[in-house]
Amino acid sequence: MKIVVIGATGHVGTYLVPGLVTAGHEVIAISRQNRKPYSDHAAWKDVRQVVIDRVEADRKKTFGEQIIKFSPDVVIDMICFTPESAKLLAESLLGQVQHFLLCGTIWVHGFSGQVPTVESQPRKPFGDYGIKKAALEEWLLSFSRKKGFPATILHPGHIVGPGWIPLNPAGNFNPEVYKTLMTGKELILPNLGMETVHHVHAEDVAQAFIKSINFRNNAIGECFHVVSPQALTLRGYATAMAEWFGKEPDLKFLSWEKWKKSVSEQDADATWDHIAHSPNCSIEKARKAIDYNPRYTSLQAVKEAVSYLIEHKLL
Ligand SMILES: NC(=O)c1ccc[n+]([C@@H]2O[C@H](COP(=O)([O-])OP(=O)(O)OC[C@H]3O[C@@H](n4cnc5c(N)ncnc54)[C@H](OP(=O)(O)O)[C@@H]3O)[C@@H](O)[C@H]2O)c1
Numbered sequence: 001m002k003i004v005v006i007g008a009t010g011h012v013g014t015y016l017v018p019g020l021v022t023a024g025h026e027v028i029a030i031s032r033q034n035r036k037p038y039s040d041h042a043a044w045k046d047v048r049q050v051v052i053d054r055v056e057a058d059r060k061k062t063f064g065e066q067i068i069k070f071s072p073d074v075v076i077d078m079i080c081f082t083p084e085s086a087k088l089l090a091e092s093l094l095g096q097v098q099h100f101l102l103c104g105t106i107w108v109h110g111f112s113g114q115v116p117t118v119e120s121q122p123r124k125p126f127g128d129y130g131i132k133k134a135a136l137e138e139w140l141l142s143f144s145r146k147k148g149f150p151a152t153i154l155h156p157g158h159i160v161g162p163g164w165i166p167l168n169p170a171g172n173f174n175p176e177v178y179k180t181l182m183t184g185k186e187l188i189l190p191n192l193g194m195e196t197v198h199h200v201h202a203e204d205v206a207q208a209f210i211k212s213i214n215f216r217n218n219a220i221g222e223c224f225h226v227v228s229p230q231a232l233t234l235r236g237y238a239t240a241m242a243e244w245f246g247k248e249p250d251l252k253f254l255s256w257e258k259w260k261k262s263v264s265e266q267d268a269d270a271t272w273d274h275i276a277h278s279p280n281c282s283i284e285k286a287r288k289a290i291d292y293n294p295r296y297t298s299l300q301a302v303k304e305a306v307s308y309l310i311e312h313k314l315l
Pocket residue numbers: 006007008009010011012013030031032033034035036052053054055056078079080103104105106155156157158159160
């Protein structure tokens with residue numbers, strides 16, 4: 001099949017595009033070509049790479065017609081963040097494609113309630129990003145039901161892979177947290193360290209997109225969580241990483257109000273966003289409908305990413 005991937009060279013595209021080519025598809029990769037995939041793969045030589053700035057094209061309302069010109073069977077949209085942008089593209093593609101897949105986020109759920117969270121639980125998103133992603137999902141799935149538009153939405157957790165810093169056991173992206181654990185120093189966590197994070201390896205996100213295409217009939221009109229089999233508590237994550245570094249974990253705890261003053265504003269904001277959501281999502285629906293079978297646990301994914309940082313002297 002001819003597949004257009006919009007936002008094709010990022011965390012997920014690094015695995016998704018080679019995966020699609022290897023599966024025998026013809027791939028057209030859209031980006032601004034400001035960056036390269038995180039790893040080389042021979043499959044990229046068979047990929048047609050096209051420069052389009054989606055923000056600019058959305059502003060001119062020309063994005064849909066630019067995509068249709070490639071006559072794709074399938075379109076995968078990795079970089080849609082507003083209902084307006086989703087609407088512009090989906091309305092242009094109506095009747096023109098066999099399958100439209102969009103990348104969402106588990107942030108559509110907002111605060112976790114009964115866990116593991118399943119896709120059918122009522123959405124209570126907070127924060128601009130989660131609210132807009134939930135709104136665009138609601139619009140797209142309703143468009144799918146009412147007009148027969150063949151849409152699927154995949155909701156990844158915190159995407160991890162070699163080449164970038166994974167979400168750390170303090171719930172932010174400061175690499176010093178890994179150094180602290182690596183050297184056996186004291187790490188202070190907010191509250192009791194029992195709030196959760198839910199990672200997923202980028203390769204597993206790519207797998208879910210490819211399997212949604214393979215199991216098209218089960219995937220159309222549906223959304224699926226795409227996370228590792230189990231979430232981690234901050235305390236459990238920190239302990240496992242310290243032990244992996246061969247150190248005794250030295251963990252201390254502070255109430256949120258005190259903890260947030262002990263770190264930079266940037267780290268405190270990132271941690272708050274992650275622990276306020278405390279995601280813990282079920283993958284049963286994706287397992288049953290599209291045979292999603294993640295290769296990585298959260299810790300395996302993080303350890304691979306941290307090994308890369310160590311090997312490349314980035315830690
Ligand atoms: N990161 C996470 O942990 C996480 C978690 C849950 C959900 N998500 C979702 O994952 C999706 C992002 O996937 P990702 O992490 O693989 O992406 P990413 O690493 O941020 O890469 C973005 C891709 O889109 C391209 N791009 C960015 N702006 C563009 C524009 N204006 N026009 C055309 N191309 C553009 C980039 O290349 P150029 O810069 O060269 O254009 C790159 O290929 C989003 O929908 C996000 O909501 C992410």
